[in-house]
Amino acid sequence: xxxxxxxxxxxxxxxxxxxxxxxxxxxxxxxxxxxxxxxxxxxxxxxxxxxxxxxxxxxxxxxxxxxxxxxxxxxxxxxxxxxxxxxxxxxxxxxxxxxxxxxxxxx
Numbered sequence: 001x002x003x004x005x006x007x008x009x010x011x012x013x014x015x016x017x018x019x020x021x022x023x024x025x026x027x028x029x030x031x032x033x034x035x036x037x038x039x040x041x042x043x044x045x046x047x048x049x050x051x052x053x054x055x056x057x058x059x060x061x062x063x064x065x066x067x068x069x070x071x072x073x074x075x076x077x078x079x080x081x082x083x084x085x086x087x088x089x090x091x092x093x094x095x096x097x098x099x100x101x102x103x104x105x106x107x
Contacts, residue, residue, distance in 0.1 A: 008071045010095050015064045018057050025054045060096070067096040079103050 070076040077086050079100040086100045099107065 004071050004076050007095055011064050011067050018061050022057045025050050063096040
């Protein structure tokens, strides 16, 4: 995936998907709480899951934004720790990764 334009397109698409998912999570919190205590308990559990998904999504968004900046500056695909090229297969699986496999395992 040395083609930075292709990487940028993948990153932007994933960012858009995450933003859409996160806006859905935000919208679910604006719904009124159920009056029934059993339903309220289920709703509370659902809220916890939604919060975790939101936190995970926000973390991934930050990583994607950082990767997009690396694309803009021309250092996308280079490990930020050791400076070697990140394997193309790794970038295909985790296009926002800032580290090569070796550094990711040791950090």
